[in-house]
Amino acid sequence: MKFKIALLSGDGIGPEVTEQAVKALHAIGDLHGHTFEFEEAPVGALAIEQTGNPLPDATLEVCKNSDAVLFGAIGDPKYDNNPDAKVRPEQGLLKLRKELGLYTNIRPVKAYPTLIDKSPLKKDIIEGTDMVIYRELTGGIYFGEKKLSEDGTVASDLCEYSEAEIERIAHLAFKAARARKKKVTLVDKANVLESSRLWRRVVTTISKSYEDIDLDFLFVDNAAMQMILNPSQFDVILTENMFGDIISDEGSVIGGSIGLLASASVGDKSAMFEPIHGSYPQATGKDIANPIASILSAAMLLTHLGLHEEAGVVNKAVERALEKQIVTSDLYKESTYGTKSVGDYIAHAIVNID
Amino acid sequence: MKFKIALLSGDGIGPEVTEQAVKALHAIGDLHGHTFEFEEAPVGALAIEQTGNPLPDATLEVCKNSDAVLFGAIGDPKYDNNPDAKVRPEQGLLKLRKELGLYTNIRPVKAYPTLIDKSPLKKDIIEGTDMVIYRELTGGIYFGEKKLSEDGTVASDLCEYSEAEIERIAHLAFKAARARKKKVTLVDKANVLESSRLWRRVVTTISKSYEDIDLDFLFVDNAAMQMILNPSQFDVILTENMFGDIISDEGSVIGGSIGLLASASVGDKSAMFEPIHGSYPQATGKDIANPIASILSAAMLLTHLGLHEEAGVVNKAVERALEKQIVTSDLYKESTYGTKSVGDYIAHAIVNID
Ligand SMILES: [Mg+2]
Ligand SMILES: [Mg+2]
Structure with missing residues (x-):
């Protein structure tokens, strides 16, 4: 071709x-x-x-x-x-x-056996790690309405998501899992945030069209711990823009070399x-x-x-x-x-x- | 007494x-x-x-x-x-x-020499770690306005901070640094968020009354990496509610035992x-x-x-x-x-x- x-x-x-x-x-x-x-x-x-x-x-x-x-x-x-x-x-x-229109950032994190001694994590922890992080890239709080009061004493940022924004990246994540270890982990903060609850509802609905894929959920603070304690548990991580920024950067250092890490930014066209x-x-x-x-x-x-x-x-x-x-x-x-x-x-x- | x-x-x-x-x-x-x-x-x-x-x-x-x-x-x-x-x-x-009115959460993270082999991090990385995280506890996106559109397809959360909310915890963090290694690191996302820029302005102004304390800044995604790559660089970390939730939970596992970790939640009274x-x-x-x-x-x-x-x-x-x-x-x-x-x-x- x-x-x-x-x-x-x-x-x-x-x-x-x-x-x-x-x-x-x-x-x-x-x-x-x-x-x-x-x-x-x-x-x-x-x-x-x-x-x-x-x-x-x-x-x-x-x-x-x-x-x-x-x-x-x-x-x-x-x-x-x-x-x-x-x-x-x-x-x-x-x-x-x-x-x-590149709305999805994709970052693989893989522990190469020959480079395991370069990881900041102990060998038995990093061994076997092979995940890919699907981060929403054009929505959420980084792109939401920003406000500063006239006297400059109050500032705010809005984190907003629509069903459509969540659906399109969720489909990509489930499809990726199909060619991998068949597991998607949604990272959110659904115990506190309304936008996270929408992510959870939409992703749960979509998961029903991917019956061969397991879906589980992790709060972002717990995900930040699990990335260090047990990174090999992950296959495909799916998450919103800011959580993805933090978690994927955290993930980028556990393998031991940033000189090995590639990424993709994907849209419909x-x-x-x-x-x-x-x-x-x-x-x-x-x-x-x-x-x-x-x-x-x-x-x-x-x-x-x-x-x-x-x-x-x-x-x-x-x-x-x-x-x-x-x-x-x-x-x-x-x-x-x-x-x-x-x-x-x-x-x-x-x-x-x- | x-x-x-x-x-x-x-x-x-x-x-x-x-x-x-x-x-x-x-x-x-x-x-x-x-x-x-x-x-x-x-x-x-x-x-x-x-x-x-x-x-x-x-x-x-x-x-x-x-x-x-x-x-x-x-x-x-x-x-x-x-x-x-x-x-x-x-x-x-x-x-x-x-x-x-407990608006500040305080979490020390310390690597005890006798427990270093329990850390998921390699010895040379965790050694010497002794930091304390000051997390704002009653503001930000966890407590901001939550909205769900009537048809349930759009959800949002507001992250809002006022000068006064930032000032009171900043003073606590600088005072803590004075009795420690005299360094405060503000963790924010000031390259993107308006609320983070307010944090940076207010904390920078307050730092002028603490001339013996060094102030530096770290974006939250970089902080998530530094916590794994070089945790001993930190003395006092100061940050807003959600970043503090993520960073302090990440920090809680690097020492190797959650059974050693204490915390304080402090207000004015x-x-x-x-x-x-x-x-x-x-x-x-x-x-x-x-x-x-x-x-x-x-x-x-x-x-x-x-x-x-x-x-x-x-x-x-x-x-x-x-x-x-x-x-x-x-x-x-x-x-x-x-x-x-x-x-x-x-x-x-x-x-x-x-
Ligand atoms: Mg980043
Ligand atoms: Mg937590």
């Missing part, structure tokens, strides 16, 4: 890590007879320099006309250290999510795939950045396109690199492999996987 | 663990020439049985006329398993907090001290419940009464019991010590501390 991929590699180490993900996709294409046609477009600090806009209209058009977006990273210290900057690279990402790490400007151009998160985001992209077998091959190739310690020095101090050689190894492993 | 203490030992293991805390307070009284006069009053399931009300007016009066409230635990499976129960033991606790564990009905009357959390809550009570040296003696006696493994079997499997003998040892250690 033929696929059009928008390539928004962005700032800092973005271009060099996405380059490795592109290599992996080409390798898969060669192996399985697909063609991935990449169209590059500027975003972030690069786009501000070229056009004054962190998300130029032309870039948005490229994304809308693609089957998926492969995203690198965004952010430049030039803007971070300038409080008067009127446009910021990060605005490009927020606008992109909004314009493409578009989907974007990116590492969760930032643009890491100090490492730019030094061939030391870990490309694995970007390569794993390419695997998520394959899954999204329905190419499940192909995604499995990429994941396997990454696991082989980890096993053989063909990794950058953030994962294995003595390693002399750089960004490119790790990318080359994984592309090679994809073609030669058994 | 002479102090009046309301003794609300409650349900389940509440009475047997508070009995050990009372012993510790009497021992301190003997040693330092104080008199603690205890007045018992029913609360929770016990109070429902006696009066039909989980917080009888007479109990509330006893609390209001005391220098502090020593609280045990609340809850009975009889009510948990009956969805039709109109009154529940837990309502007694919520009403008590409200009636006494009253203060209440209790273990964070529940009524643990299966253990009732078996002399197996760990009394240390209740004894440590008595130490917090002493601090609140201005008896800092005395509180230090209780803490030291507890540490000695932990070192000598004079503990219940939840902490040390082979132990044959029961609730009472641990309490006796600690009371004895208080009187004989060097």
Whole structure:
């Protein structure tokens, strides 16, 4: 098959890590007879320099006309250290999510056996962890009405959800569970919040169309504990925007390396795939950045396109690199492999996987 | 000095663990020439049985006329398993907090050297952790306006804070830092929420009257990560109600034993001290419940009464019991010590501390 991929590699180490993900996709294409046609477009600090806009209209058009977006990273210290900057690279990402209607953020958390000693958790606790967090991304208190009284002494934020907002992400979570361990855990605070009670009602109703999937419930404060005490109990976690922000960031550190974590942001018409790490400007151009998160985001992209077998091959190739310690020095101090050689190894492993 | 203490030992293991805390307070009284006069009053399931009300007016009066409230635990499976129960033991606790105006919840989290192997975190990460979390307890989204649209398809919760609500707890947190490592970390989400921006402004202004205290800021999602990656960086954490619920529950598990964790709920006129564990009905009357959390809550009570040296003696006696493994079997499997003998040892250690 033929696929059009928008390539928004962005700032800092973005271009060099996405380059490795592109290599992996080409390798898969060669192996399985697909063609991935990449169209590059500027975003972030690069786009501000070229056009004054962190998300130029032309870039948005490229994304809308693609089957998926492969995203690198965004952010430049030039803007971070300038409080008067009127446009910021990060605005490009927020606008992109909004314009493409990406209402679900998906974050896998997996404990790789070869990296278990890097986890802050003890081995017997982190072992076997393999979950994916479905976080609602465009509603809730982050986007609700904000108020500040005229005298500035009272401030408020509104957390609002509609049935429709909950339904669409819930279906995605149940479908994901079907291809996994068949369990969905709804994280909410239904003993206190009206919006959480709506989540619970809607998700319970939807669960009846997925009879093969177990649904259970966890209050968010308890979930924050369980993530540390027993993370391997989870399969698919489904939750609202702010709870998802907190729980998925907590989850991101238990595996031991942020350089391995990929994410997807999905809507009805578009989907974007990116590492969760930032643009890491100090490492730019030094061939030391870990490309694995970007390569794993390419695997998520394959899954999204329905190419499940192909995604499995990429994941396997990454696991082989980890096993053989063909990794950058953030994962294995003595390693002399750089960004490119790790990318080359994984592309090679994809073609030669058994 | 002479102090009046309301003794609300409650349900389940509440009475047997508070009995050990009372012993510790009497021992301190003997040693330092104080008199603690205890007045018992029913609360929770016990109070429902006696009066039909989980917080009888007479109990509330006893609390209001005391220098502090020593609280045990609340809850009975009889009510948990009956969805039709109109009154529940837990309502007694919520009403008590409200009636006494207890707007600040205080939770210490400490890694005891002898218990480090019980932590889910690796030794080098948990070692040296000694923080206290100041959580706003009567405002924010848990108490804000709740709405459900007439057709039941849209639900919302309002998170609102006023300057005055923030100021009073902020002063408590800065004062606590003064007697500790002189650092306050405000946990918020000021990059997104208007209410968080108010917290940041008010706390920053107040910090100017505490020039000896360092103030820093952490977004709540980052705080959830830092609690796992580097908990020993924290001294006093200050935060709003819901963030405090999540972060303090997350913090409660990193030390390795919930049987050691005490808490205080403080207002302008009253203060209440209790273990964070529940009524643990299966253990009732078996002399197996760990009394240390209740004894440590008595130490917090002493601090609140201005008896800092005395509180230090209780803490030291507890540490000695932990070192000598004079503990219940939840902490040390082979132990044959029961609730009472641990309490006796600690009371004895208080009187004989060097
Ligand atoms: Mg976050
Ligand atoms: Mg809680």
